[in-house]
Amino acid sequence: MGSPTRSSAVAGPGGPDQTRRPGPAGRRTGLFRRLLRRRDGAAAVEYALILPVYMYLLAGIVEMSMLFYTTTVVDGAVMDAGRQILTGQAQTSGNTLTTFQTAICNALGSVYDCNNMTYNVQTFSSFSTVSMPAVQLDADGNLVDSDGNPIVLPFNAGGSGEITVVRVIYSWSFFTPLIGYLMTGSSSTTKLLSTTTVFRNEPY
Secondary structure (H helix, E strand, O other), rough: OOOOOOOOOOOOEEEOOOOOOHHHHHHHHHHHHHHHHHOOHHHHHHHHHHHHHHHHHHHHHHHHHHHHHHHHHHHHHHHHHHHHHHHOOOOOOOOHHHHHHHHHHHHOOOOEEEEEEEEEEEOOOOOHOOOOOOOEOOOOOOEEEOOOOEOOOEEOOOOOOOOOEEEEEEEEEEOOHHHHHHOOOOOOOOOEEEEEEEOOOOOO
């Protein structure tokens, strides 16, 4: 015959079925743990932190793409317009500058305003003597020499068989914050750009 099984229960003041409730300190600890486990709104907070950085990078990528596209189109336009001088068509047209500028404007279309460009064309006796004057922009956006003095660049297409340098100068104003500083190395948001081509004029 087996031994009888003993069972015991610890009865509290309110009886054996009463559940013990945590004290104030326990309730505070439990609340803190529940707050740590909750993820409601976390994605929105993370998105709000990341969105400005993402939008800034996106704007920078878009602007740099526009800049590279513009410089590529300008390079092609200068090459096309330079052929007007290379073949003597501009010189024999009666107005060399107007013929050249018209060719530039037609090639650029709406990519860049050709009226905001500076055209500098010079001739040299040999390729080894080619040297174009350094230019920069002053605080007002005007074209000046390396000493800060106003400069007037010549437009001389040259004659048959002469070595000619065609330079088109233009600028780009950055709209993305800090990109201008990174590209220019100064507080200015405008960067001076230029496209240059060198050739010997064909006989005409």
